[in-house]
Amino acid sequence: MAETLALIGFGEGAWGWALLGGALVTIQIAFASYIVGIGLGLLGAWGKISGPRWVRAIGAGYTSVVRGVPEILVIFLIYYGGTSGIRALTGLVMPGVNVEIAAFPAAVGALGFIAGAYATEIFRGSLLAIDPGQREAGKALSLRPYQVFLLIVLPQALRLAVPAFGNLWLVVLKDSALISVVGIRDLLGVGATAALSTRQPFTFYTTVALVFLVISTISMVAFHLAERRLGRGQANH
Template sequence: MATLELIGFGSTGWGAFLLLGALLTLCVTATALAIGAVLGAIIAAAKLSGNVVLTTIGHVYTTVFRGVPELLIIYLIYFGGSSAVTAIGQSVGYEGFLGLPSFAAGALAVGIISGAYQAEVYRGAYLAISKGELEAASAIGMHRGLRFRRIVIPQVLRLAIPGLGNVWQLSLKDSALISVTGLAELMRSSQVAAGSTRQYFLFYIVGGALYLILTSLSDRVFNGAERKANRSMPASAMGQA
């Protein structure tokens, strides 16, 4: 009974606190995925451009942010960014420490990491588009912008869904590292509850279960999106994709 009370929603329970942490985890991950989508699209375009300089920049970005530990990137963004903001503040006469908001710094750090993975997902999806479709579009007089809007973007998004599902799951787990900034997402909430009650095993198990629920629901969402995107595709085309 004491265990149920601890994880419940009563006056002595931590249930609401943990659910709020889970909601914050979803918000951080969604924001990071959106940031990563913009960065990933830019980097993928750079790597596909054929320009030596842009291609090199794209390769450096994906190599660095897929190779450097995620926690180090979070430290650099949060603590390094806070130091930079503080220095700027002091240069204009402000005294004291100016810290970056934990949510913004965490979402930006995970978004930058996500962008490196999303860039490869978009690049692979573009390369998987049938060249015949693009050639046919050119043959009937479609200009580049119209071809990009009507053929490239829909095809890339359809082919990228499975990869984006994997990137989402990675970002969801990476969000746990943001707890080092003090943001009360699910991992930090579990730590606080465990430390306050000395029930470490219980609350870390509950936290892990909530992460599993989030990832399972995410799988269902992305699988549903993939089925919907492929609904109008012939079986042969889906097999080739």
């Protein structure tokens, strides 16, 4: 037991600081991907609800394909295929120039693209749940369409979507572990390296699982408090 604690501690030769750094990278990737996914989801929901026919078709194809294909495959396609595509385009514009794509933005782009498909359906459902009378009331106040959306519709839709977005955050957080397969030194990547180096896989994979559990628990509490606060405000209203 003492030997195990020494391995995951913060002393000389221990892996505590490396695991802590990996956990920070995991949180950064998950949070950035989550924000990207919410942005894509809002655009996707607008396209599926109010866009022209071709935009609705693209939105439907995007959500169907991403949600129907294994996430690890989507990550490989975007991470490797996307970077290869950017290099090819750069080569056409600037022959002889070799562009290196940083691992972090590539990982965020891949996970954000996946999260955006789920966020699209969350936004679409919450926006459609808003009473049309709310929009009519905004028009009666001579508000422009974008003002009606930003000031009246979107705040109510976000309140309805808080539970679903809490679940989405947990999904993105867990999916961030898949990024380790492309060589990023996130929590799982550091844990795998430590397990291989020390030949203590059970110790380090259990530690990684516990860290993910702690982060997930804190996240669930935070979203639960946010949901209660928003619900209380609605009830008081």
